[in-house]
Amino acid sequence: MKKHKWYKRKVVIISLGILFAVVLAMQFFRPVIINPPVTGNVKVPHEVQVILKNSCYDCHSNETNLSWYDKIVPVSWLVAQHIKKGRSGLNFSKWDELSPADQKAKLWESINQISHGAMPLDSYTLAHPQAKVSQKDIKVLENYIWSLRVNNKPQDTSKIKALNHQTEAVKKAQKLAQIPKAPNGIAYIADYKNWAVISTTQRLDNGTMRIIFGNDIAMKAIKEKKISPWPNGSILAKAAFDEIEDTDGNISQGAFKQVEFMVKNDKKYQKTNGWGFSRFKTPEMVPYGKNANFVIECMNCHQPMEKNDYVFTLPIRQ
Ligand code: HEC
Ligand code: HEC
Known part of the structure; x- marks a missing residue:
């Protein structure tokens, strides 16, 4: 009976050892996350910029600034995937590639995603709680987009x-x-x-x-x-x-x-x-x-x- 227990413990210890070795070995297969040059940073008022930088730039800019725990495999594979997908749909570092109308539309879309709770991704704010967007931040963003409003004056018949x-x-x-x-x-x-x-x-x-x-x-x-x-x-x-x-x-x-x-x-x-x-x-x-x-x-x-x-x-x- 006693022997059996010891055997079980041995199996657990060996399994953990193997798991540790595998995770260690996996670190050699880290995805490469590079920051390409910023060709044209988004031009918005400072207070808006601060929010975007704090909550969105890790995945939607060429100024990704990861924490040490984002770089550990297998988490880093997921992170790399998010950055790749995030940058392809919206990149605040390549803002000048968008027409002025598209820039406005992307900002509008961004506020929409935030206020619907879709962005930043939950999996990200779980590990980066400081990136959460507060109601106050949303107001700042909304006021900004309001200020960009197209002028529909009746003179424009x-x-x-x-x-x-x-x-x-x-x-x-x-x-x-x-x-x-x-x-x-x-x-x-x-x-x-x-x-x-x-x-x-x-x-x-x-x-x-x-x-x-x-x-x-x-x-x-x-x-x-x-x-x-x-x-x-x-x-x-x-x-x-x-x-x-x-x-x-x-x-x-x-x-x-x-x-x-x-x-x-x-x-x-x-x-x-x-x-x-x-x-x-x-x-x-x-x-x-x-x-x-x-x-x-x-x-x-x-x-x-x-x-x-x-x-x-x-x-x-x-
Ligand atoms: C952890 C990475 C991550 C963070 C942080 C993040 N996003 Fe995203 N975002 C994504 C991914 C991945 C997608 C692609 C859609 C999906 O998989 O859900 C996306 C899609 C989007 C889209 C749609 C782009 C398109 O294809 O038109 C918008 C807009 C957006 N995000 C805005 C934001 C804003 C604004 C913030 C900050 C408040 C933010 N995101 C923070 C990862 C992120
Ligand atoms: C740029 C982002 C964007 C694209 C591209 C887009 N949608 Fe939407 N869609 C939205 C948003 C945001 C809403 C929420 C209502 C609103 O604010 O206009 C919405 C709402 C809808 C709704 C009402 C149901 C809902 O989800 O609220 C329908 C139907 C819809 N879209 C269909 C489409 C179809 C069809 C296409 C492609 C031909 C499309 N959308 C492309 C952003 C988008």
């Missing part, structure tokens, strides 16, 4: 003209029996305008407003709090419009820009995280995308909402 001009064209297109399908085979759904409105959002960087609709299955799922994941058959639609602001600051809906759909079917759309994506643009409701790969763009931006079944609206964690 082009938006009102665009509204009057397009209404007829859109109506005509929507009456067509056959609006071409999106390159991934998803058809336009004219009925979305009759669905319930889930929320409306404003995009301050380019002066558009969005209305998000849900079909009956989606609305039932929201009511029953069964959206993690969303049930098959749920469809979410997001319609974007110009925003027209009068001198009193009242905002009204301008010309229709586009509508996007996310159709849930975990089998049919397994390759795209269970959602079928499509976008139709005005005035003829032309499907977006040269080929079926257009969905990569949608997926990349919705990816950080993975824990929310890739949906921005209605975060579960509030």
